[in-house]
Amino acid sequence: MTIGVLGLQGDFREHLHILEQLGIAGRDVRNPQALEEVEGLIIPGGESTALARLLDNSGLFEPIRQRGHRGFPLFGTCAGMILLAKRASPALGRSLGLIDIDVARNAYGRQIESFEAELEVNSIGRVQAVFIRAPQVIRLGPEVQVLADYQGQPVVARQSNVLVASFHPELSGETRLHEYFAQMIVERAHS
Amino acid sequence: MEKGTFRVKSGLAEMLKGGVIMDVVNAEQARVAEQAGAVAVMALERVPADIRAAGGVARMADPRIIKEIMKTVTIPVMAKCRIGHFTEAQVLQALAVDYIDESEVLTPADPHNHIDKWAFKLPFVCGARNLPEACRRLAEGAAMIRTKGEAGTGDVIEAVRHMRLIKQQVRQVVQTPEEELVRLAKEWGAPLGVLQLIQAEGKLPVVNFAAGGIATPADAALMMQLGCDGVFVGSGIFKSDNPAKRAQAIVLATTYYQDPDKVAEASENLGEAMKGKAVGELEEHERMQTR
Numbered sequence: 001m002t003i004g005v006l007g008l009q010g011d012f013r014e015h016l017h018i019l020e021q022l023g024i025a026g027r028d029v030r031n032p033q034a035l036e037e038v039e040g041l042i043i044p045g046g047e048s049t050a051l052a053r054l055l056d057n058s059g060l061f062e063p064i065r066q067r068g069h070r071g072f073p074l075f076g077t078c079a080g081m082i083l084l085a086k087r088a089s090p091a092l093g094r095s096l097g098l099i100d101i102d103v104a105r106n107a108y109g110r111q112i113e114s115f116e117a118e119l120e121v122n123s124i125g126r127v128q129a130v131f132i133r134a135p136q137v138i139r140l141g142p143e144v145q146v147l148a149d150y151q152g153q154p155v156v157a158r159q160s161n162v163l164v165a166s167f168h169p170e171l172s173g174e175t176r177l178h179e180y181f182a183q184m185i186v187e188r189a190h191s
Numbered sequence: 192m193e194k195g196t197f198r199v200k201s202g203l204a205e206m207l208k209g210g211v212i213m214d215v216v217n218a219e220q221a222r223v224a225e226q227a228g229a230v231a232v233m234a235l236e237r238v239p240a241d242i243r244a245a246g247g248v249a250r251m252a253d254p255r256i257i258k259e260i261m262k263t264v265t266i267p268v269m270a271k272c273r274i275g276h277f278t279e280a281q282v283l284q285a286l287a288v289d290y291i292d293e294s295e296v297l298t299p300a301d302p303h304n305h306i307d308k309w310a311f312k313l314p315f316v317c318g319a320r321n322l323p324e325a326c327r328r329l330a331e332g333a334a335m336i337r338t339k340g341e342a343g344t345g346d347v348i349e350a351v352r353h354m355r356l357i358k359q360q361v362r363q364v365v366q367t368p369e370e371e372l373v374r375l376a377k378e379w380g381a382p383l384g385v386l387q388l389i390q391a392e393g394k395l396p397v398v399n400f401a402a403g404g405i406a407t408p409a410d411a412a413l414m415m416q417l418g419c420d421g422v423f424v425g426s427g428i429f430k431s432d433n434p435a436k437r438a439q440a441i442v443l444a445t446t447y448y449q450d451p452d453k454v455a456e457a458s459e460n461l462g463e464a465m466k467g468k469a470v471g472e473l474e475e476h477e478r479m480q481t482r
Binding site: 007008009010011012013014030045046047049050053054057078079090105106109110111112113114115116117130131132133168171172 | 192193194195196198199202203205206207208209210225228229230231261265266267284287288289290312313314442443446447
């Protein structure tokens with residue numbers, strides 16, 4: 001199994017490092033050809049405005065969207081969650097719309113409000129979560145399953161082949177969410 | 192829940208990697224930068240080239256300008272304070288900018304000390320010409336480093352010099368036997384703890400951007416190939432003929448720095464770059480990097 005990490009901008013190397021720790025092959029994906037060679041894709045943390053623009057210019061927007069609709073596994077952290085949502089506010093050009101949630105960007109406030117907290121993720125356990133200018137889910141579709149919440153806000157969610165987290169497991173060295181994502185890929189291969 | 196931890200401070204810099212941070216002096220320029228794909232803007236009263244031209248004392252920007260820029264864009268907003276001027280930094284924290292740059296581009300306020308950055312909830316980025324300097328800034332609590340280069344010149348030579356030197360010195364630390372680190376710390380004037388951290392991680396423990404003299408897409412791609420994590424472009428964009436186009440082109444070249452075809456495409460038909468001033472023509476007292 002090879003998992004791709006969108007390598008246009010942001011902390012994609014940290015995600016690759018977590019995959020390496022798990023003994024999973026990872027590669028950065030910067031163009032549509034590279035997307036053909038991976039079984040799942042992680043959209044990392046980064047600056048969502050810049051990432052949205054680069055996603056459009058790279059020719060990756062449509063291939064990711066089409067694959068996502070056909071069951072291709074996707075995992076987005078922070079900016080990645082914003083790009084995978086149906087709608088973001090303030091708006092960000094096009095959204096991939098692959099998970100039925102709406103998100104508010106920078107919802108906790110500016111950097112001074114960024115924080116770390118320990119929280120419980122269903123079927124994973126306690127994780128140290130790093131929230132950086134993080135988004136919040138402001139609408140949750142009926143098909144979306146919440147795997148973790150923090151202060152009443154959903155912070156990890158899944159809708160069939162799409163997993164999102166509003167924090168950065170890759171920054172605290174947390175490997176279990178990536179392991180969970182790898183399991184989603186294995187399950188898809190066997191279904 | 193804990194705010195202002197080092198992980199939260201350095202984490203924001205991690206999110207900016209692979210991106211371009213642009214100097215802007217008003218809300219309109221900030222909008223241009225955001226639309227071009229900047230990952231953050233640096234709110235200033237004057238870009239470094241104009242600070243050079245104006246002479247006199249350069250200080251923190253008027254909070255009104257910073258606030259207007261913060262209202263206009265959703266990307267992170269950074270702002271500069273003078274070296275050692277911790278009350279300017281307190282003001283910037285009160286304004287809730289996202290990152291503070293303790294910058295040699297402004298006139299230094301303390302001849303001996305930099306700001307104790309551990310005392311702040313907001314993260315700091317600091318300039319460095321070499322690894323010992325970067326280590327001292329990290330010991331004071333900086334969460335991000337940038338090469339100083341020579342700001343406001345449009346001449347990339349100093350940024351290249353500093354980036355190559357830092358990379359070379361990191362390799363030296365990694366290869367130094369553990370028992371010789373104390374001697375190296377003494378020789379360099381670099382805190383031992385930070386050197387030990389670099390040795391353990393095999394790299395600088397924070398994000399390192401290039402700055403000071405980057406004016407073209409090829410300059411940005413050059414710095415990325417030399418191993419920086421992203422670039423600051425100061426005067427290079429809004430002192431050029433076509434800022435919006437040049438800003439987009441530099442973003443593109445920073446993303447696809449390994450692809451000369453894309454850098455070529457980005458470089459085409461941008462109009463005049465900033466005129467600039469060769470570093471070799473500067474008088475010693477005109478150099479900002481030695482501050």
